[in-house]
Amino acid sequence: MENKTFTISVYSENNVGLLNRISGIFLKRHINILSLNVSESEIEAVSRFIIVVNTTEKWVQNIVGQIEKQIEVIKAFYHVDEETIFLESAIFKIASNLLFDERQIQNIIKDSKSEIVTVSREFFVISKSGKRSEIEDLYEKLKPFGIMQFARSGRISISKQKMEISAILEAFK
Structure with a gap:
């Protein structure tokens, strides 16, 4: 598998220490974070991390799986550049x-x-x-x-496709 640039979007509760734990996931795998941006999301009381890495799709799938195991993380997605703006x-x-x-x-x-x-x-x-x-x-x-x-700044990004995060959050209400 060849390395590509991936944009990882993580929707989470805004809790102290989460950024440290997420960056630790990359550190353990010796994957350099090219860009990192954290801000409010389109959903009230939910933060969005936008993380850019250059790795293989297999590694990014593993990373997203590890990120989603964090208690505060609601959902994580990854996209290649062609799928985002x-x-x-x-x-x-x-x-x-x-x-x-x-x-x-x-x-x-x-x-x-x-x-x-x-x-x-x-x-x-x-x-x-x-x-x-x-x-x-x-x-x-x-x-x-x-x-x-x-x-x-770090990259800011939105996906071209509709992301189902709003539907996922509705299920929690």
Whole structure:
């Protein structure tokens, strides 16, 4: 079996220590987490973990099975990239003088469909949402000008297919 990128979605109660136990499942199997995002879900009082890994389908099935054994976990799913719609976000802090002195910076911002979110005397901040490759491309274009600070989020993802999590939760009511 060949390695692929998988997005694992975990719906759970929001309890202290769950993230540590879930990350331990990956640690025991020596599987690196490429991206991790935890937030509220579309269901009240239910959190959603979005975990991105590169492994085989056999391993991801085992991992999802282990995750579902955690008491607070309601349900876990996994998808390949073709089955999801996903984005990441990034912000770049750049010296302000470049915004006015380097016309090329303005073109890079426009061509990358980024936006300037704040400007001060010392710096300005660019925001970009998109695929990881788009963010990496913008990073490489801005790098020669000097990036003062850079931060990128983990993947956020929704499945193309309807997920049956709402029906599962209805059964618990």
